[in-house]
Amino acid sequence: MSNFTETLWTRAALPASIDAPGRLAIGVVAFALLTAVSAQIAVVLPWTPVPVTLQPLMVVLAGVTLGARGGALAMAAYVTIGALGAPVFSNGAAGLPWLLGPTGGYLLAAPAAAFVAGWVTGAAGHPVRLFAGLTLGVATMYVGGIAQLMGLTGQGLGSALALGAVPFLVGDATKVLFAFFAVLAVRQVRPSAD
Numbered sequence: 001m002s003n004f005t006e007t008l009w010t011r012a013a014l015p016a017s018i019d020a021p022g023r024l025a026i027g028v029v030a031f032a033l034l035t036a037v038s039a040q041i042a043v044v045l046p047w048t049p050v051p052v053t054l055q056p057l058m059v060v061l062a063g064v065t066l067g068a069r070g071g072a073l074a075m076a077a078y079v080t081i082g083a084l085g086a087p088v089f090s091n092g093a094a095g096l097p098w099l100l101g102p103t104g105g106y107l108l109a110a111p112a113a114a115f116v117a118g119w120v121t122g123a124a125g126h127p128v129r130l131f132a133g134l135t136l137g138v139a140t141m142y143v144g145g146i147a148q149l150m151g152l153t154g155q156g157l158g159s160a161l162a163l164g165a166v167p168f169l170v171g172d173a174t175k176v177l178f179a180f181f182a183v184l185a186v187r188q189v190r191p192s193a194d
Contacts, residue, residue, distance in 0.1 A: 024066065024070050027062075027065065027066045027070055027074065028066065028070060028073050028074040028077060029074075029077075030074075031058060031061070031062035031065070031066065031071070031074035031075075031078075032074050032075075032077040032078040032081065034058050034062075035055055035058040035059065035062070035074070035075065035078045035088075035110075036078060036081070036082075036086075036088035038053060038054035038055050038057065038058045039053050039054075039055050039088060039089055039090045039091075040090070040091070040092065041053060041054045042090040042091050044091075045167055047163075047167070048163045048164065048167055049101075049102035049103065049163070050102060050103050050106070050145065050149075050163065050164050050167075050168070051090050051091070051103070052167075052168060052171055053090050054175070055090075055106075055110070056113075056137075056138050056141055056172055056175055057175040057178065057179055059071075059075055059110045059113050059114050059117070059137060059138075059141060060113065060114065060117040060133070060134045060137035060138060060175075060176070060179055061179050061182075061183075062074045062075060062114045062117075062118075063113070063114035063115060063116065063117030063118035063119075063121070063133065063137055064117050064118055064121045064125065064130060064133055064134065064137075064179070064183060065183075066114075066118065067118045067123075068114075068115045068116075068117075068118035068119040069115070069118070070118070071111075071114030071115060071117060071118045072111040072112070072114050072115040072118075073111075074114065075110040075111040075113070075114045076111040078110065079099070079107050079108065079110060079111065082094050082095075082098070082099070082107070083095065083096050083099055089103070089107065090103065101152070102148070102149055102152060102153075102164075103145070104148055105144040105145040105146070105147055105148025105149065106141050106142075106144055106145035106148075106164075108144055108148070109140055109141045109143060109144025109145065110141060110144075112140050112144070113137045113138065113140035113141045113144075114137065116133070116136050116137050116140045117133040117134055117136065117137030117140075118133065119133070120132050120133035120136050120137075121133035121134075125183070125187075127180075127184065130180060130183060130184075131176070131180050134176045134179050134180055135176055138172050138175070138176055142164070142165050145164045145165075146160045146161060146164050146165060149163055149164045
């Protein structure tokens with residue numbers, strides 16, 4: 001695990017007796033579950049098939065907290081559990097058909113988004129890199145979602161952006177800012193842990 005990740009976990013008050021692989025396993029399970037819960041906080045917009053959820057927040061937080069590989073693993077676990085039939089997608093949806101539908105591209109891009117967020121943030125978690133990682137992680141989800149919307153609807157990029165990105169920009173920018181300040185706040189807790 002990276003220095004940045006170790007610092008976050010130490011400040012999250014996990015017992016010191018848990019080794020790095022154990023902490024990673026706990027983190028993977030925790031973020032898969034948190035993402036499943038965040039998906040249930042969904043607002044359906046009448047003009048788009050894509051609901052507003054808190055999932056992007058959990059996806060990028062997984063990446064910057066667990067690191068690139070750990071975040072990707074957590075999101076792969078989440079998507080796999082949903083694909084196998086657990087009702088973890090928005091509004092309790094589940095199954096492979098959901099992944100092939102209008103919101104599937106965002107879900108399928110979640111492991112890559114978490115990886116990008118963690119990779120860009122890096123081991124030190126410098127604030128500029130943290131902000132860039134969170135932003136590019138969300139952007140990665142947009143790429144997957146927009147690409148699948150274009151494929152399903154046969155519409156061009158402009159129409160797909162209007163359906164699958166524009167309605168969410170302000171909300172996702174807010175999520176990025178929340179994640180940024182939350183991670184910085186966790187760093188301030190128990191400064192003697194360094």
